[in-house]
Amino acid sequence: MDFRYLPMTETDKQEMLDSIGVNSTEELFSDIPSDVRLKRDLNLKKPTSEYQLMKELTELANKNANLKDYRSFLGAGVYDHFIPSVVNHVISRSEFYTAYTPYQPEISQGELQAIFEFQTMISELTAMPVVNSSLYDGGTAVVESVYLSTTHTKRKKVLISKAVHPETRALVETAAKGKKLDIIELDIQDGLTNLEQLEKELDENTASVIIQYPNFFGQIEPLDQINELIKEQKKTMFIVSSNPLSLGYLTPPGEFGADIVVGDTQVFGIPAQFGGPHCGYFATTEKLMRKVPGRLVGQTKDENGARGFVLTLQTREQHIKREKATSNITSNQALNALASSVAMSSIGKNGVKEMAVLNMQKARYTKQQLQRVNIPPTFSGPFFNEFVVKLSKAVSTVNEQLFEKGIIGGYDLGLVYPELQNHMLIATTEIRTKEEIDAFVKELGDING
Numbered sequence: 001m002d003f004r005y006l007p008m009t010e011t012d013k014q015e016m017l018d019s020i021g022v023n024s025t026e027e028l029f030s031d032i033p034s035d036v037r038l039k040r041d042l043n044l045k046k047p048t049s050e051y052q053l054m055k056e057l058t059e060l061a062n063k064n065a066n067l068k069d070y071r072s073f074l075g076a077g078v079y080d081h082f083i084p085s086v087v088n089h090v091i092s093r094s095e096f097y098t099a100y101t102p103y104q105p106e107i108s109q110g111e112l113q114a115i116f117e118f119q120t121m122i123s124e125l126t127a128m129p130v131v132n133s134s135l136y137d138g139g140t141a142v143v144e145s146v147y148l149s150t151t152h153t154k155r156k157k158v159l160i161s162k163a164v165h166p167e168t169r170a171l172v173e174t175a176a177k178g179k180k181l182d183i184i185e186l187d188i189q190d191g192l193t194n195l196e197q198l199e200k201e202l203d204e205n206t207a208s209v210i211i212q213y214p215n216f217f218g219q220i221e222p223l224d225q226i227n228e229l230i231k232e233q234k235k236t237m238f239i240v241s242s243n244p245l246s247l248g249y250l251t252p253p254g255e256f257g258a259d260i261v262v263g264d265t266q267v268f269g270i271p272a273q274f275g276g277p278h279c280g281y282f283a284t285t286e287k288l289m290r291k292v293p294g295r296l297v298g299q300t301k302d303e304n305g306a307r308g309f310v311l312t313l314q315t316r317e318q319h320i321k322r323e324k325a326t327s328n329i330t331s332n333q334a335l336n337a338l339a340s341s342v343a344m345s346s347i348g349k350n351g352v353k354e355m356a357v358l359n360m361q362k363a364r365y366t367k368q369q370l371q372r373v374n375i376p377p378t379f380s381g382p383f384f385n386e387f388v389v390k391l392s393k394a395v396s397t398v399n400e401q402l403f404e405k406g407i408i409g410g411y412d413l414g415l416v417y418p419e420l421q422n423h424m425l426i427a428t429t430e431i432r433t434k435e436e437i438d439a440f441v442k443e444l445g446d447i448n449g
Contacts, residue, residue, distance in 0.1 A: 118338070213243075226256075374445070
């Protein structure tokens with residue numbers, strides 16, 4: 001047998017067509033205009049045996065660079081962190097792996113508890129009282145925060161720092177078109193948001209201000225100063241997009257007065273798998289609870305007094321009146337949220353702090369060693385685990401040569417910031433050893449000349 005799964009036969013097709021009273025497949029699609037229909041076969045290779053197909057796909061996959069064989073100093077939103085082995089063990093269990101949406105709480109207690117634990121841990125990290133059951137990723141979580149702020153304040157103007165991830169800013173721009181929102185980007189000064197421009201742009205029409213913490217360059221924004229400026233415009237909301245691992249050490253946005261804190265939990269238990277899937281979180285204040293996108297899981301007791309879990313709030317149009325729905329989010333990232341929950345639980349409260357500190361220490365060691373080979377940092381302020389350096393040649397050229405040495409270099413900032421040509425964003429995480437860092441510094445120094 002060449003195929004594990006049998007496709008439908010011509011007899012099967014004809015039986016289905018007969019059942020619905022259609023003579024042919026062409027007739028079935030007759031409502032589609034002929035000028036937009038494909039009138040040839042798809043440009044695919046001829047079918048082959050399962051063994052040959054798997055062999056070919058394996059050969060193609062082996063051409064990819066992977067983080068087991070290469071040492072990575074690439075971050076920019078996707079990071080190479082330690083993942084405890086228990087994570088894969090738990091998320092591979094069928095009761096979690098196949099779980100979709102816990103519509104019937106009485107038979108979904110395990111899934112609901114996992115989501116509740118995720119909400120609780122993110123709440124502790126962000127210092128925010130309300131957290132939803134997750135969103136698709138950090139970028140879409142920012143978009144949802146924009147929607148909430150504009151509907152809540154009934155304002156159309158949104159300020160977003162250029163130090164927010166470029167892909168997130170692109171998402172916001174796209175999402176704003178349908179609602180005719182006015183998106184204004186705030187310039188950067190020494191790697192941080194320009195506070196003078198922020199103060200100038202803030203007015204009675206501003207729905208929200210979006211800041212990343214740490215920002216895209218790894219720099220730590222002065223959230224206390226930003227909050228003071230924002231709160232002068234009483235209804236304006238303060239939105240912070242934050243790496244949750246950094247909050248194991250840094251003061252959480254909730255303590256600075258943030259109204260909404262969003263981000264991506266890829267840093268906890270989710271590998272850097274070609275950019276996705278990820279898991280977004282959305283945390284906010286109690287007064288905004290009923291406007292949170294997605295769903296909230298709550299803890300309760302049954303008639304016997306036993307602990308139980310329920311879907312407390314569901315604010316999408318599938319569950320409530322369409323005009324009152326806050327989002328069209330169709331599902332939460334349950335499996336990836338579970339991965340993050342298991343990772344955080346196994347690392348532990350003290351472990352998360354230690355992990356954050358190691359990221360900071362190793363990044364600072366990398367920066368110091370690079371200075372010794374005449375590659376100084378571009379920005380002067382405090383940072384988490386990423387920093388920017390200027391090279392003497394194109395980053396793409398440098399990265400090609402690093403790759404030949406088994407090293408994945410940093411992000412080429414010139415791709416998205418024209419003023420930062422030849423600038424590299426370098427990430428150093430807790431799993432990079434001193435030997436790996438020293439080798440990276442030596443090779444980068446030699447290539448840079």
